[in-house]
Amino acid sequence: MKQWSLLASTAFVLVAFAAHAGTAPSFGSWGFDLTGEDKSVKPGDNFFEFANGTAVKNMVIPPDRTNFGAFIELADLSEQRVHGILDEASAHVAGAPTDSIGKAGAMYKAFMDEAGVEARGAKPLQADLDDIRAVKTPADFATLLGRGQTGYQASLFSMDIEPDAKDPTKYAINLGQGGLGMPDRDYYLSVQFADKKAKYAAFVTRMLTLAGWKDAAAEATRIIEFEQKIATLSWARADRRDPDKIYNPMTLAELIKTAPGVDWVAFFKAAGLGSPARVVVGEKSAVIHIAALAGATDIDTLKAWAALHLVLNAAPVLSKDFVTASFEFNNHLLQGQPEQRPRWKRGVAAVEMALGEAVGQAYVAKYYPPDAQAKMEALTHDLRDAFRVRLSNNSWMSPQTKKKALEKLAAFDFQIGYPKKWRDYSTLKISADDLFGDSERGIAFEWHFWVGHLGHPVDKDQWDMTPQTVNAYNNPVFNEVVFPAAILQPPFFNRNADAAVNYGAIGGVIGHEMTHGFDDEGRKFDAKGRLSDWWTPEDAKRFAELGKRFGAEYAAMNVLPGAHINPALTMGENIADLGGLNLGLDAYHASLHGKPAPVLDGVTGDQRVFLGWAQVWRAKVRPDAARQRLVIDPHSPPIARVNGPMQNIDAWYSAFDVKPGEAHYLAPGDRVKIW
Ligand SMILES: [Zn+2]
Numbered sequence: 001m002k003q004w005s006l007l008a009s010t011a012f013v014l015v016a017f018a019a020h021a022g023t024a025p026s027f028g029s030w031g032f033d034l035t036g037e038d039k040s041v042k043p044g045d046n047f048f049e050f051a052n053g054t055a056v057k058n059m060v061i062p063p064d065r066t067n068f069g070a071f072i073e074l075a076d077l078s079e080q081r082v083h084g085i086l087d088e089a090s091a092h093v094a095g096a097p098t099d100s101i102g103k104a105g106a107m108y109k110a111f112m113d114e115a116g117v118e119a120r121g122a123k124p125l126q127a128d129l130d131d132i133r134a135v136k137t138p139a140d141f142a143t144l145l146g147r148g149q150t151g152y153q154a155s156l157f158s159m160d161i162e163p164d165a166k167d168p169t170k171y172a173i174n175l176g177q178g179g180l181g182m183p184d185r186d187y188y189l190s191v192q193f194a195d196k197k198a199k200y201a202a203f204v205t206r207m208l209t210l211a212g213w214k215d216a217a218a219e220a221t222r223i224i225e226f227e228q229k230i231a232t233l234s235w236a237r238a239d240r241r242d243p244d245k246i247y248n249p250m251t252l253a254e255l256i257k258t259a260p261g262v263d264w265v266a267f268f269k270a271a272g273l274g275s276p277a278r279v280v281v282g283e284k285s286a287v288i289h290i291a292a293l294a295g296a297t298d299i300d301t302l303k304a305w306a307a308l309h310l311v312l313n314a315a316p317v318l319s320k321d322f323v324t325a326s327f328e329f330n331n332h333l334l335q336g337q338p339e340q341r342p343r344w345k346r347g348v349a350a351v352e353m354a355l356g357e358a359v360g361q362a363y364v365a366k367y368y369p370p371d372a373q374a375k376m377e378a379l380t381h382d383l384r385d386a387f388r389v390r391l392s393n394n395s396w397m398s399p400q401t402k403k404k405a406l407e408k409l410a411a412f413d414f415q416i417g418y419p420k421k422w423r424d425y426s427t428l429k430i431s432a433d434d435l436f437g438d439s440e441r442g443i444a445f446e447w448h449f450w451v452g453h454l455g456h457p458v459d460k461d462q463w464d465m466t467p468q469t470v471n472a473y474n475n476p477v478f479n480e481v482v483f484p485a486a487i488l489q490p491p492f493f494n495r496n497a498d499a500a501v502n503y504g505a506i507g508g509v510i511g512h513e514m515t516h517g518f519d520d521e522g523r524k525f526d527a528k529g530r531l532s533d534w535w536t537p538e539d540a541k542r543f544a545e546l547g548k549r550f551g552a553e554y555a556a557m558n559v560l561p562g563a564h565i566n567p568a569l570t571m572g573e574n575i576a577d578l579g580g581l582n583l584g585l586d587a588y589h590a591s592l593h594g595k596p597a598p599v600l601d602g603v604t605g606d607q608r609v610f611l612g613w614a615q616v617w618r619a620k621v622r623p624d625a626a627r628q629r630l631v632i633d634p635h636s637p638p639i640a641r642v643n644g645p646m647q648n649i650d651a652w653y654s655a656f657d658v659k660p661g662e663a664h665y666l667a668p669g670d671r672v673k674i675w
Contacts, residue, residue: 003464004516004572005473006487006509007071008633027490030600031497031505032611036618044662047652048642051614059620063339066331069619069638070491075470078363078486082348082468085362093432100358100422103430104351107442110435111317111347117435121319124436125211125310128153132306138295141302142263146270150444154309155179156230156262156290159271161450163458164280165247165531168477171454173273175255176246176282179230179290179305181223181312183334186631188231192563196334200224203329207311208304210321219304226305229293235283237632238568243476243524243531246282255279259288261295272451317350317439336624354442355430356466357423363468364418368485373417375495376488379502379587380414380481383510386586390675396546401539405518408527412514413460413480417488418467423449472509474516477529481513491615500588500597500605504612507584508577515579515675519572520547543674547571550578550672554644559637560623563630573635578645579675585609585651606655614642648672 027033038053049056061068089105090112097106110116128151135141148155156179164172180188182200187193201220208216240246252275256264268276281287294302311318315326324340331337352359391397391405428445430438453459460478465471467485474481490497493506516522523543526534535543551567554574559565567574588597588609597605617638621629626637636644646652647664648671658665 003473003475004513004519004522004576004634005465005471006512007471007635008629027494027497027501027615030608031490031494031501032603032608032615034601034603036615042662043656044653044658044665046639046643046663047610047614047646047656048617048639051611051642052618055618056620059618061620061622064337064341064345066335066337066625067619067621070616071470071619074486074489074492077489078468078470079345079348081363081367082352082359083344085359085366086348086351089362090432096429096431098426100355100425101362103425103428104355104358104362106430106432107351107354107435107438108347109432110430110438111350112343113433113435114343116433117317118319120436122211122322124318125314128310128314129211129213129307132303132310135299135303135306138299139263139266141294141299141306142266143270144306145262146267149271149447151440152310152314152443154306154313156294157287158282161454163477163529165243165477165525168529169458171450171456171458172249172278172280173276173454174280174282175287176240177230177234177286177290180227180234181308182227183330183628184237184632185231185234187334188228190631192627199329199333203325203333204308206325207315207322208308210325211307211311213304213307219301220308222301223305223308226293226297226301230290233289233293234286236569237634238566240283241521241569241572241634243521247531248281248284250279250281252276252279255281259291261291261293272448273454314436314439316346317435334624335628336622350435350439352466352468354439354445355425355428356468357419358425360418360467361422363466364485368417368467368488369495372485372488372493372495376416376483376493376506377414379493379506380416380510382587382591383507383514383583384409384412386583386590387511387514387675389590390583390586394675395673396542397539398536401535404526404534408479408517409514411479411527412517413478415463415480415482417483417485419463420461472513474513474522476517476522476525479517479525479527479529481510481516483510483513491612491618497612498598498600498608499591500608501612501615503584503588503591504581504609504614505584505616507587507609508580508613508616510580511583511587512576512580514583515576516572518579518675519575520544521572546672546674547575550574550648550674553647553666553672554636554640557640557643559640560626560630563627565630565636565640569634570636574640574644575674577636577641578648578672581610581613581645582649582675584613585649604655606651610646610652610655613645617641 036052036055038049041049041053043050059068086105086108089101090109093106093109097103135144144153145155147153149159158176158178160174161171162174164170187197201224204220204223205216208219315322327340387409391409394402429441463482465473465484469484470486472483472487491505492509494502524531526532551571554565554570555567557565619638643664647666
């Protein structure tokens with residue numbers, strides 16, 4: 001099952017890092033940086049601007065980034081720390097190390113051996129390219145797709161092994177749509193990306209040429225026609241968020257019968273799965289039709305498509321001509337990033353991909369303050385208490401659904417800092433002079449790790465983020481929320497800050513993650529993490545109506561010329577932001593135990609909670625990257641993550657004296673109260 005995080009996946013957000021920040025940034029004398037406010041803006045007209053305007057105006061996005069802000073500054077810090085760990089580990093590498101951190105150091109050394117990587121050029125690709133050239137039959141092609149799980153070969157289908165959504169005590173094989181070379185089907189189908197798509201053919205030609213593929217320009221035309229068809233068959237991201245729609249279990253025989261375009265027996269065999277008894281198909285119609293399309297497409301086009309995707313996948317670990325070509329299209333053209341990231345930053349990212357927990361173990365030993373765990377545990381309990389009170393007082397839910405909701409809340413598990421047990425990398429072979437091999441073996445290692453879990457009871461100690469990641473997530477099938485060590489730092493969790501700021505920031509984040517268990521996706525999972533309908537139809541209907549009203553508020557926001565927030569794509573995150581901020585505020589009030597909140601520098605307690613939340617989203621995004629995010633990111637843009645929840649919370653109106661006529665004023669009856 002997919003997880004719901006605080007922000008888009010690390011690969012997407014932690015794209016690049018500024019080199020300037022040597023220490024953690026400071027945030028005023030009590031946790032909020034007042035100098036970043038823009039007092040010329042009324043809070044009710046635009047709270048994001050009021051709280052963050054001056055800071056954002058003065059913010060310069062580093063040239064190797066697509067965005068910048070409080071999140072990124074913290075990610076910078078994490079990355080610099082990992083850099084230090086890897087520098088040290090790589091300095092002592094000789095031969096093939098056997099311990100985890102030694103392997104991380106060796107792989108980093110392999111990445112930093114730029115001369116060696118350049119000298120090898122396209123050579124590392126040759127074995128994989130030969131495999132593609134050797135394809136003669138549909139079974140050969142299916143074998144190639146199956147091998148995509150264990151290296152850089154491409155697949156037309158996504159596949160992973162995860163707890164079964166309806167029986168999360170067991171693992172299931174999940175099969176879904178795939179096959180596109182651009183970030184989303186909208187890049188093929190939507191007129192807003194027509195200028196980007198027009199440049200895709202030149203990029204495809206360039207990549208095929210670098211790989212030494214014959215007739216590159218002509219093949220590019222055929223590949224793009226093929227991908228264009230895949231795009232029309234693919235599901236929209238918003239539809240892929242519905243856990244019921246993407247749960248379509250089939251036996252292998254049923255899959256073969258329903259989607260006959262691909263030789264599934266060869267596919268699963270090549271993926272090391274033998275003949276699986278059962279597969280959970282996600283985007284069902286897309287899988288069926290993409291399989292049919294593959295069956296109807298000539299083998300030479302399929303091979304050219306496979307060659308292209310091999311190169312796209314492997315580019316980051318190949319020589320400069322590949323890296324530059326990929327950067328110029330994917331980062332520069334599509335996201336507006338002016339400069340390539342320095343080599344060391346890309347090296348850190350590559351090692352994190354293959355040996356994330358090896359690095360994480362070293363990171364935690366060095367940088368996770370021992371008292372953070374207990375403080376964070378206390379906070380999670382405060383937030384859960386606040387949620388219990390809020391749920392109990394909920395006015396739109398029937399007693400029977402409410403009772404089950406409270407049971408689910410009581411069963412929540414909190415995982416904080418780092419996983420209870422670390423990954424064992426002893427069977428992963430890493431060599432300091434074989435970057436491409438290290439990377440492919442890393443991919444294979446990861447896949448075999450999960451294949452090894454099939455048929456065994458689900459292991460709840462596995463994490464989906466590393467401790468050094470500045471993010472958090474909710475895993476619905478485990479009914480758990482996870483807070484990696486690196487997010488437990490300012491401005492999220494500031495041990496020197498006033499309590500109100502912390503309740504607005506990390507309190508809001510904890511509340512956000514818990515609320516995911518009750519958003520439009522999460523509400524479909526019960527206390528045991530099973531996808532099952534525990535709601536009365538009337539409650540489900542009321543919830544949907546509230547969501548519709550809430551989503552309309554986001555759709556109406558002006559965030560980028562000619563582009564809008566997709567309320568269906570962002571519904572879960574928006575609901576989590578509203579719930580999170582409400583819970584942070586409630587927990588702060590409870591923490592006062594009836595005493596009045598102190599006033600600091602003229603700022604009241606409630607005001608500080610709202611400012612604490614706003615400061616977390618102090619960020620600036622390049623326009624092309626913002627446009628891409630509106631299509632692929634389930635999180636709303638920073639300005640909406642601040643103004644969206646605020647305008648629905650009564651306490652915000654009284655805290656900042658927001659009045660009718662101001663841009664974000666909603667009449668009391670129009671404010672949406674979900675959680
Ligand atoms: Zn989230």
